[in-house]
Amino acid sequence: MDVEIVDGSLHSGAPDGPIETQWDRHRFDMKLVNPANKRKYNVIVVGTGLAGGAAAATLAELGYNVQNFCIQDSPRRAHSVAAQGGINAAKNYPNDGDSVWRLFYDTVKGGDFRARESNVYRLAQCSVNIIDQCVAQGVPFAREYGGHLANRSFGGAQVSRTFYARGQTGQQLLLGAYGSLMRQVDAGRVKMFARREMLDLVVIDGHAKGIICRNLVTGKLERYVADAVVLATGGYSTAYFLSTNAVNSNATAAWRCHKRGAYFANPCFMQIHPTCIPLSGPSQSKLTLMSESLRNDGRIWVPKKKGDARPPADIPEDERDYFLERRYPAFGNLVPRDVASRAAKHACDEGFGVGATGLAVYLDFADAIERVGHENVKQKYGNLFDMYEEITSESPYERPMRIYPAPHYTMGGLWVDYNLQSTIPGLHVIGEANFSDHGANRLGASALMQGLADGYFVIPYTLGNYLAQTTPGEATTDDSAFNEAEANVRGTVDRLLAARGKKTPREFHWELGRLLWDNCGMSRTSDGLKDTGAKIRSLRDEFWENVHVAGSGEELNQHLEYAGRVADYFELGELIAIDAYHREESCGCHLRLDHQSAEGEAVRDDENFSHVAAWEHTGDLSKPRMHREKLEFENVHLAVRNYK
Numbered sequence: 001m002d003v004e005i006v007d008g009s010l011h012s013g014a015p016d017g018p019i020e021t022q023w024d025r026h027r028f029d030m031k032l033v034n035p036a037n038k039r040k041y042n043v044i045v046v047g048t049g050l051a052g053g054a055a056a057a058t059l060a061e062l063g064y065n066v067q068n069f070c071i072q073d074s075p076r077r078a079h080s081v082a083a084q085g086g087i088n089a090a091k092n093y094p095n096d097g098d099s100v101w102r103l104f105y106d107t108v109k110g111g112d113f114r115a116r117e118s119n120v121y122r123l124a125q126c127s128v129n130i131i132d133q134c135v136a137q138g139v140p141f142a143r144e145y146g147g148h149l150a151n152r153s154f155g156g157a158q159v160s161r162t163f164y165a166r167g168q169t170g171q172q173l174l175l176g177a178y179g180s181l182m183r184q185v186d187a188g189r190v191k192m193f194a195r196r197e198m199l200d201l202v203v204i205d206g207h208a209k210g211i212i213c214r215n216l217v218t219g220k221l222e223r224y225v226a227d228a229v230v231l232a233t234g235g236y237s238t239a240y241f242l243s244t245n246a247v248n249s250n251a252t253a254a255w256r257c258h259k260r261g262a263y264f265a266n267p268c269f270m271q272i273h274p275t276c277i278p279l280s281g282p283s284q285s286k287l288t289l290m291s292e293s294l295r296n297d298g299r300i301w302v303p304k305k306k307g308d309a310r311p312p313a314d315i316p317e318d319e320r321d322y323f324l325e326r327r328y329p330a331f332g333n334l335v336p337r338d339v340a341s342r343a344a345k346h347a348c349d350e351g352f353g354v355g356a357t358g359l360a361v362y363l364d365f366a367d368a369i370e371r372v373g374h375e376n377v378k379q380k381y382g383n384l385f386d387m388y389e390e391i392t393s394e395s396p397y398e399r400p401m402r403i404y405p406a407p408h409y410t411m412g413g414l415w416v417d418y419n420l421q422s423t424i425p426g427l428h429v430i431g432e433a434n435f436s437d438h439g440a441n442r443l444g445a446s447a448l449m450q451g452l453a454d455g456y457f458v459i460p461y462t463l464g465n466y467l468a469q470t471t472p473g474e475a476t477t478d479d480s481a482f483n484e485a486e487a488n489v490r491g492t493v494d495r496l497l498a499a500r501g502k503k504t505p506r507e508f509h510w511e512l513g514r515l516l517w518d519n520c521g522m523s524r525t526s527d528g529l530k531d532t533g534a535k536i537r538s539l540r541d542e543f544w545e546n547v548h549v550a551g552s553g554e555e556l557n558q559h560l561e562y563a564g565r566v567a568d569y570f571e572l573g574e575l576i577a578i579d580a581y582h583r584e585e586s587c588g589c590h591l592r593l594d595h596q597s598a599e600g601e602a603v604r605d606d607e608n609f610s611h612v613a614a615w616e617h618t619g620d621l622s623k624p625r626m627h628r629e630k631l632e633f634e635n636v637h638l639a640v641r642n643y644k
Contacts (some may be wrong), residue, residue: 001529001530001533001578001581001582003578003582003623003624003625003626004623004625004626005625005626005628006625006626006627006628007627007628007630009627010263010415010423010612010614010627010628010629011417011629012116012118012119012417012418012629013417013418013419014026014116014118014119014418015029015118015418019117019118019121019634019635020121022118022121022122023121023122023125026418027461030461030462030464030465030468031464031465031468031469032464032465032468033464033467033468035063037472038062038063038064039063039064039065040472040473041064041065041227041228041467041472042064042065042066042067042225042226042227042472042473043059043064043065043066043067043226043227043228043229043230043463043467044066044067044069044210044211044224044226044228044229044230045059045066045067045068045069045230045232046069046198046211046229046230046231046232046233046253047069047070047078047231047232047233047234047253047431047433048068048069048070048072048075048078048178048181048232049078049079049080049174049232049234049431049451050078050080050170050173050174050177050431050448050451050452050455051232051430051431051432051433051450051451051452051454051455052068052070052078052230052232052233052430052431052455053068053075053078053080053174053177053178053180053181053455054177054180054451054452054454054455054456055230055232055430055454055455055456055459055460056068056181056184056190056455057177057180057181057183057184057190057455058180058455058456058459058460059230059459059460059463060181060184060187060189060190061180061184061189062460062464063189064189064467065189065191066184066189066190066191067190067191067193067224067226068181068190068191068192068193069193069194069196069198069211069213069224070192070193070194070195070196071195071196071197071216071248072194072195072248073194073195074194075178075181075192075194076174076175076178078174079234079245079246079248079249080170080173080174080448080451081170081171081174082170082171082244082245082246082289083169083170083171083173083447083448084167084168084169084170084289084290084291084293084384085154085162085164085167085169085291085292085293085294085444085445086152086154086162086163086164086169086293086444086445086448087130087131087134087162087163087164087169087173087445087448087449087452088103088127088154088161088162088163088443088445088446088449089103089127089128089130089131089161089163089449090102090103090124090127090128090161091127091128091131091149091161092159092161093148093149093151094151094159094160096159096160097158097159098159098160098161100121100124100125100127100128101124102159103124103127103161104117104120104121104123104124104635104636105636106156106157106443107120107123107124107437107438107443107446108120108439108633108636109156109636109639109641110156110336110438110439110441110442110443111411111437111438111439111440111441111442111443111588112338112439112440112441112587112588112602112604112641113439113587113604113606113610113631113633113636113638113639114266114269114439114440114587114588114610114612114631115436115437115438115439115631116418116436116437116612116629116631117631117632117633117634117635117636118418119418119436119437120437121635122453122458123437123446123449123450123453126453126456126457126458127449127453129456129457130449130452130453130456130457131149131163133452133456134173134176134452135149137176137177137179137180138176138179139165139172139173139175139176140165140172141163141164141165141172142163142164142165142166149163150163150164151163152164152293152296152380153296153334154292154293154334154443154444154445155292155295155331155334155335155336155337155340155443155444156331156334156335156336156337156443156444156643157334157443158330158331162293162444162445164293166379166380166381166382166383167291167293167381167382167383167384167387168383169448170448173448173452177452177455193213193224195215195216195217196213196214196215196216196222197213197214197216197252197253197561198211198212198213198233198252198253198256199212199213199214199221199252199253199256199489199492199564200212200256200260200485200486200488200489201229201256201257201260201262201424201427201485202223202225202475202479202481202482202485203260203261203424203481204475204479204481206424206425207424207425207426207470208228208229208424208425208426208427209225209226209227209229209426209474209475209479209481210223210224210225210226210229210475210477210482211224211229212224212482212485212486212489214489214493214561216556216561217556218554218555218556219552219553219554219555219556219557219560220554221486221489221490221493223477223482223486224477225475225476225477225482227426227467227470227472227473227474227475228426228427228428228463228466228467228470229426229427229428230428230429230430230459230463231253231254231257231414231422231427231428231429231430231433232429232430232431232433232451232454232455233253233254233433234249234431234432234433235249235251235409235410235413235432235433236250236251236254236255236267236410236412236413236569236572237249237270237271237407237408237409237410238250238251238565238569239251239512239513239516239569239572239573239576240270240407240513240516240517240521241509241510241512241513241514241517242279242284242285242286242287242406242407242513242517243286243287243406243407243408244273244276244286244287244288244289244406244407244408245286245407245408246286247285247286250565250568250569251565251568251569251572252564252565252568253433254413254414254429254433255568255571255572256568257414257422257424257427257429258414258615258617259617260424261423261424261616261617262414262415262422262423262424262427262429263414263415263422263423263614263615263616263627264412264413264414264415264572264575264614264615264617265412265413265414265415265435265612265613265614265615265629266411266412266413266435266440266579266612266613266614267410267412267572267575267576267579267615268412268520268576268577268579268580268583268590269410269411269412269435269438269439269440269441269588269589269590270407270410270411270412270520270521270576270589270590271337271338271407271408271409271410271411271441271442271589272337272338272341272405272406272407272408272521272522272589273289273292273337273341273405273406273407273408273409274292274337274340274341274344274403274404274405275289275290275291275292275294275295275340275363275403276288276289276290276403276404276405276406276408277289277290277388277391277392277401277402277403277404278355278357278359278360278402278403278404279357279359279404282510287406288387288391289406289408290363290384290387290388290401290403291381291384292337292444292445293380293381293384293444293445294363294365294381294384294401295333295334295340295363296333296334297365297367297368297372297377297380297381298333298363298364298365298368298400298401299322299325299333299363299364299365299367300322300323300324300333300340300344300361300362300363300364300403301320301321301322301323301361301362301364301400302320302321302323302347302348302352302353302354302361302362303315303319303320303321303352303354304319304320304321304352305319306350306351306352307351307358308352308354311399312354312362312364312399312400313399321347321352323343323347324340324343327343327599327644328643328644329644330643330644331643331644335643336441336443336444336643337408337441337442337443337444337589338440338441338588338589338591338602339601339643340405341405341522341589342522342591342600342602343600344361344403344404344405345405345522345523346600347361348360348361348404353404354402355402359404360402360403360404361402361403361404362400362401362402362403363396363400363401363402363403364400364401365377365381365396365397365400365401366400369397374397377397378397385397388401405522407517407521409432409438409442409447410432411435411438411439411440411441411442411588411589412435412576412579413429413432413433413434413435413436414429414433414434414435415434415435415612415614415629416428416429416434416435416436418462419462419465419466420434420436420454420458420459420462421462421466422434423614423616425466426466426470428459428462428463428466430451430454430455430458430459431450431451431454431455432447432450432451434454435612437450438450439587439588440587440588440589440590441587441588441589492564492567493553493560493564494553495544496547496549496560496563496564496567497549497551497552497553497560499544499545499546499547499548499549500548501545501546501547501548502546502548503546503547503548504547504548504559505547505549505559505562505563505566506562508539508542508543508547508566508570509562509566509569511539512536512539512566512569512570512573515532515535515536515539515573516532516573516576516577519531519532519577520532520576520577520580522591523591523592523593524580524590524591524592524593525592525593525594526581526584526592526594529577529580529581530581532577533574533577533578533581533622536570536573536574536577537574537621537622539570540570540571540574543566543567543570544567547563547566549563571621574621574622575615575621575624578615578622578624579613579615582613582626583609583613584605584608584609585603585604585605585608585609586602586603586604587602587604587609588602590602601641602641604640606638610630610631610633610638611628611629611630611631612628612629612631613626613627613628614626614627614628614629615627
């Protein structure tokens with residue numbers, strides 16, 4: 001797994017000077033597009049979740065012509081709808097000591113000091129305006145008795161800064177963005193293209209100028225041209241097969257951009273969420289997340305006796321181990337996700353797990369129900385409890401939930417500079433699709449914050465700065481680059497359809513997912529990662545020889561869609577293993593077993609790995625080139641994370 005390493009080639013572009021004034025000064029220094037000229041520019045936005053929907057609506061409101069694409073039948077079905085617990089913002093309504101600086105500090109620390117300071121501080125600044133924007137759109141945030149917006153706590157913070165709409169926060173925020181987006185569709189400034197899948201990026205003279213899509217209803221390949229492309233297609237945890245993401249969430253758009261020249265940063269930084277309903281059987285397609293907000297009132301525990309199969313109500317208090325409260329008294333059940341996940345895994349590995357498989361711990365609400373009453377608990381978490389009961393046939397009001405960690409959010413993604421521009425000029429990447437804000441671990445309730453900050457408050461400025469330096473309408477779909485890109489896509493489609501093997505894409509995906517989960521999931525070793533890379537290459541070769549793809553390309557063919565995504569998962573999966581192998585430290589959700597303390601805590605190597613690993617596609621999937629962006633910590637000084 002030897003790779004070429006390049007230092008000094010990546011620059012964040014963050015302005016100099018005090019971090020508190022960087023964004024304000026940068027906005028002033030950026031070039032602007034005259035209001036009368038904005039209508040001359042065309043922008044492609046791929047994705048309609050919180051990042052993509054917010055960007056498309058805002059850019060159109062400014063006067064740009066926007067083409068917006070999604071693989072769903074409606075923008076309302078973007079995966080942001082699944083976010084449950086809340087959105088962070090440093091408004092300090094509870095008057096408990098929060099501030100922009102504290103949110104900035106918590107995010108850098110929560111990411112185990114592997115995020116870029118300048119981007120994180122800007123995110124904390126923008127968070128304050130997001131809530132006002134969403135309230136103006138009619139988002140029904142929970143309110144206190146007197147009418148003020150309510151807050152609750154999330155992991156990794158000792159203040160209450162999370163705004164929420166029961167357990168439907170993502171859905172309600174998405175409806176707010178959707179309303180703004182549809183207003184622009186009605187005004188004619190946004191053209192919506194549903195049921196399209198982006199399969200390639202078109203690069204002309206080094207600049208992103210369009211995309212190739214497959215119409216998922218007709219099977220036809222379509223060309224779209226623009227002056228710039230904004231990618232907002234989410235993360236890639238579905239490479240692990242079982243994850244909390246929707247089955248249709250995938251890595252294809254970002255991966256195809258990577259193969260066109262966009263560097264892929266920190267692909268091994270995979271978030272493991274501690275609060276998921278455990279796997280029930282091999283036929284399961286995805287896992288269901290139980291919101292982190294439940295850890296405000298739910299207490300996590302396991303029996304003190306190994307293999308204790310008694311019903312939880314029959315286990316006395318003195319025979320229970322509330323292990324997070326015991327190990328981390330300052331934060332208790334609200335430690336960050338990576339810390340909670342490792343602790344739960346350790347308890348199960350030691351034989352204290354519960355349920356039929358032993359791969360679960362209890363999340364218990366008995367104390368909360370006794371303290372505040374059934375109705376108050378129902379008001380805060382009722383729809384989440386209903387969801388759990390519908391899936392498991394067990395009521396959380398009567399017995400504890402059973403939870404276990406699972407792949408959730410991807411901190412890795414396409415590398416971007418301070419302007420959210422990738423290494424391909426004109427290709428901007430926002431939301432979970434980029435790497436920029438969360439380091440090695442994302443704090444809860446910060447995904448929605450980043451998506452809306454990027455879409456509403458950052459990309460309108462930074463994209464305008466790029467467009468102000470270009471001439472509108474220079475490219476057309478007749479350009480030879482479009483011919484080459486479409487031929488490339490057609491070649492992949494034809495190769496998949498020509499395969500008439502004996503295994504389905506799902507079978508291959510399951511095998512790949514098990515490899516990644518077992519060796520590049522909760523814990524990792526040098527030998528295991530090296531072996532995983534070789535096994536992925538072997539399985540990828542078998543995929544192209546023995547996959548069976550039914551149907552044709554000139555029709556609705558979900559089998560073909562899935563096969564193309566699995567092919568990309570194989571290539572991305574190998575890069576995940578390579579990146580994890582070369583990061584010889586533990587940080588956040590990246591736990592190398594040979595780099596941990598006696599208590600099982602992650603041990604970083606700041607001297608050698610305080611950098612972003614951004615990978616360049618070289619044409620040889622097994623030999624990517626690593627570019628390192630050095631991370632400087634001038635405001636939040638490097639320290640061992642301590643949540644005790």
